[in-house]
Amino acid sequence: MESQNQFINALKNTETQASAFAKLLADYKERLYWHIRKIVIDHDDANDVLQNTFVKVFQNINGFKENSTIYTWMYKIATNEALNLIKKKSKHHGVSNADWIETKVSKLESDSYFDGDELSVRLQNAVSKLPEKQRLVFNMKYFDEMKYDNISEILGTSVGGLKASYHIAVKKIKKQINE
Amino acid sequence: MSDLKNIRPFKVPHNYFNDFDKKLKGKIDLENHQSDFKVPENYFSKVEAEIVSKINFYKTKTVPLFRYILLVAAAILSFIFITFDTSAEDNTEMTVLILEDYLMENSTYEIADHNADYLSFEMINMDQSINYEDALELRLLSETPMNLNLFDDE
Numbered sequence: 004m005e006s007q008n009q010f011i012n013a014l015k016n017t018e019t020q021a022s023a024f025a026k027l028l029a030d031y032k033e034r035l036y037w038h039i040r041k042i043v044i045d046h047d048d049a050n051d052v053l054q055n056t057f058v059k060v061f062q063n064i065n066g067f068k069e070n071s072t073i074y075t076w077m078y079k080i081a082t083n084e085a086l087n088l089i090k091k092k093s094k095h096h097g098v099s100n101a102d103w104i105e106t107k108v109s110k111l112e113s114d115s116y117f118d119g120d121e122l123s124v125r126l127q128n129a130v131s132k133l134p135e136k137q138r139l140v141f142n143m144k145y146f147d148e149m150k151y152d153n154i155s156e157i158l159g160t161s162v163g164g165l166k167a168s169y170h171i172a173v174k175k176i177k178k179q180i181n182e
Numbered sequence: 183m184s185d186l187k188n189i190r191p192f193k194v195p196h197n198y199f200n201d202f203d204k205k206l207k208g209k210i211d212l213e214n215h216q217s218d219f220k221v222p223e224n225y226f227s228k229v230e231a232e233i234v235s236k237i238n239f240y241k242t243k244t245v246p247l248f249r250y251i252l253l254v255a256a257a258i259l260s261f262i263f264i265t266f267d268t269s270a271e272d273n274t275e276m277t278v279l280i281l282e283d284y285l286m287e288n289s290t291y292e293i294a295d296h297n298a299d300y301l302s303f304e305m306i307n308m309d310q311s312i313n314y315e316d317a318l319e320l321r322l323l324s325e326t327p328m329n330l331n332l333f334d335d336e
Contacts, residue, residue: 119218
């Protein structure tokens with residue numbers, strides 16, 4: 004915690020923020036990218052969201068309340084940014100958020116930045132059909148192997164609620180894949 | 183006893199070692215769940231530069247300083263301008279008053295007799311923005327015969 008405080012102070016200090024931010028980028032860019040990518044599916048969208056996320060992190064670092072870790076705070080920003088992008092794009096195209104994601108997933112096989120096999124495509128299809136919250140929980144638990152405590156902090160849901168969501172999501176996915 | 187050394191009591195499933203690589207690869211793939219999604223070559227090194235280019239690290243420090251310098255410069259300029267302008271206005275006003283007084287006190291004939299040095303330097307500051315000759319000329323050209331006291335002599 005002490006080292007985190009020092010790091011946050013380095014990010015807030017104009018003298019040291021450039022080097023501290025470079026470290027932040029180096030440490031978190033890939034993790035955040037994969038988290039975002041699984042939400043928005045498309046690489047270009049993930050790239051936009053990743054950049055916006057880091058810009059927002061920089062712009063709001065002075066307002067960062069140190070009652071959470073910077074890691075969960077950044078995940079929260081990335082998640083919100085990703086969901087906002089889906090909302091914006093689906094609204095622009097006159098479709099629902101769920102339809103937007105399902106359409107993206109249906110194009111995965113022809114996506115040059117996706118090389119999953121048939122089973123992988125079926126898994127992504129099944130995940131795309133989940134309600135938004137369950138989809139997020141499933142991605143964070145199954146793919147990112149995050150702890151429920153961290154997911155709880157990011158999504159603002161109780162651990163019990165998350166466990167139930169994940170359980171329901173897994174059941175739905177299994178059913179979907181076996182159909 | 184030495185023969186026992188070559189006897190292996192433990193057995194492995196049929197083709198275990200042949201399938202081991204495949205199974206291990208499958209396990210690694212499972213653990214690396216996101217491997218199905220790909221990114222363009224060198225994406226992560228490029229995106230870092232892109233993000234940094236969008237951020238002005240010294241913005242919070244240099245801009246206020248720059249603004250501060252600008253504000254100070256603007257304040258100094260405004261002060262000089264206002265002071266200069268005010269003093270010019272005051273001097274012009276003073277000149278007008280002196281000239282008015284001069285015109286009231288002297289007849290047109292007297293004025294005609296006076297040369298340019300008649301008004302002393304003490305009366306009209308040489309630093310003022312309008313010199314008394316110009317002021318006098320302006321006054322004479324713009325005033326009515328009444329103001330010029332043309333009838334005072336009568």
